[in-house]
Amino acid sequence: MIILLTGMPGSGKGEVAKAFKKLGxxxxxxxxxxxxxxxxxxxxxxxxxxxxVSLKVREELxxxxxxxxxxxxxxxxxxxxxxxxxxxxxxxxxxEEFRKLFPNEEIKVxxxxxxxxxxxxxxxxxxxxxxxxxWEEFLDRDKKELNFGIGEVIAxxxxxxxxxxxxQKFKRDIxxxxxxxxxxxxx
Amino acid sequence: MIILLTGMPGSGKGEVAKAFKKLGxxxxxxxxxxxxxxxxxxxxxxxxxxxxVSLKVREELxxxxxxxxxxxxxxxxxxxxxxxxxxxxxxxxxxEEFRKLFPNEEIKVxxxxxxxxxxxxxxxxxxxxxxxxxWEEFLDRDKKELNFGIGEVIAxxxxxxxxxxxxQKFKRDIxxxxxxxxxxxxx
Numbered sequence: 001m002i003i004l005l006t007g008m009p010g011s012g013k014g015e016v017a018k019a020f021k022k023l024g025x026x027x028x029x030x031x032x033x034x035x036x037x038x039x040x041x042x043x044x045x046x047x048x049x050x051x052x053v054s055l056k057v058r059e060e061l062x063x064x065x066x067x068x069x070x071x072x073x074x075x076x077x078x079x080x081x082x083x084x085x086x087x088x089x090x091x092x093x094x095x096e097e098f099r100k101l102f103p104n105e106e107i108k109v110x111x112x113x114x115x116x117x118x119x120x121x122x123x124x125x126x127x128x129x130x131x132x133x134x135w136e137e138f139l140d141r142d143k144k145e146l147n148f149g150i151g152e153v154i155a156x157x158x159x160x161x162x163x164x165x166x167x168q169k170f171k172r173d174i175x176x177x178x179x180x181x182x183x184x185x186x187x
Numbered sequence: 188m189i190i191l192l193t194g195m196p197g198s199g200k201g202e203v204a205k206a207f208k209k210l211g212x213x214x215x216x217x218x219x220x221x222x223x224x225x226x227x228x229x230x231x232x233x234x235x236x237x238x239x240v241s242l243k244v245r246e247e248l249x250x251x252x253x254x255x256x257x258x259x260x261x262x263x264x265x266x267x268x269x270x271x272x273x274x275x276x277x278x279x280x281x282x283e284e285f286r287k288l289f290p291n292e293e294i295k296v297x298x299x300x301x302x303x304x305x306x307x308x309x310x311x312x313x314x315x316x317x318x319x320x321x322w323e324e325f326l327d328r329d330k331k332e333l334n335f336g337i338g339e340v341i342a343x344x345x346x347x348x349x350x351x352x353x354x355q356k357f358k359r360d361i362x363x364x365x366x367x368x369x370x371x372x373x374x
Contacts, residue, residue, distance in 0.1 A: 151338025
């Protein structure tokens with residue numbers, strides 16, 4: 001089974017990925033695929049460089065490019081693991097590409113939802129270099145994700161975790177949903 | 188406060204609307220607005236007639252047309268009620284229009300999420316005349332909603348109810364979230 005993990009920026013995807021890893025389930029990141037591709041092509045891994053690479057691979061391979069890029073790694077992992085997680089899926093074209101590339105594999109979309117205000121606060125607190133510093137930057141970043149079609153991926157998700165309460169509640173909900181996914185799809 | 192209720196077809200919006208009504212909170216339907224507009228214009232309320240009217244009003248008033256159509260009714264209700272619910276919001280342009288039309292009113296988006304398989308089963312069981320009879324019809328109907336931009340509305344929702352367990356659990360979750368919305372926004 002391939003679990004495609006999606007969610008708006010700051011929704012809490014990292015925490016979910018961590019929970020899967022703790023169970024020994026490998027997590028492959030769509031973002032890392034772009035970084036590795038930049039390295040391969042000798043392009044600097046600056047925000048501009050990475051943006052260039054992600055546009056370039058889409059030009060060359062189509063809108064599902066990142067899915068194609070990580071497919072070999074996924075195939076390898078699926079030899080040893082029943083379940084693999086892909087973090088950072090953001091477009092219906094990518095989901096489609098995964099279904100095309102892995103026709104015999106169960107593919108489930110797991111979305112994390114968190115209201116805009118909470119996501120903004122979370123991102124300001126964590127302060128990664130590319131995290132928005134103002135509400136306007138936050139809206140811009142959201143807009144970029146939405147333009148990839150992430151809203152459609154979320155609207156059609158097979159599983160959804162709502163992260164709008166305490167961190168403890170979120171961690172409990174993550175465990176419940178992971179158990180549910182593994183239970184219902186591994187029979 | 189205006190609560191904008193959204194969700195993919197068959198997600199369970201009707202049940203949420205019912206719960207609000209039980210509390211004496213009026214619910215205005217975006218779909219009814221189109222039906223009333225058809226009546227006003229002397230256009231038959233067949234699926235084709237209604238489709239014609241909804242395209243026509245968008246041509247005349249822009250993509251937020253339905254919000255403009257129901258604004259007078261909403262304004263009236265808000266004279267007597269602290270909170271009014273609008274059912275069936277499906278486009279970010281409509282949300283924007285509501286914010287523009289009611290700049291001094293708190294506006295919250297409440298989304299209902301249910302996985303595709305469960306929505307399909309629910310719609311087949313209820314069998315309204317416009318409900319899909321096959322999986323292909325279901326996907327078509329979904330596509331139509333997604334083309335309005337409903338995915339973006341869902342991705343940016345302030346509150347989210349996940350309807351993927353028993354009906355009893357759904358009803359409990361509805362009550363919890365309604366209490367939360369009213370409590371946090373009526374202080």
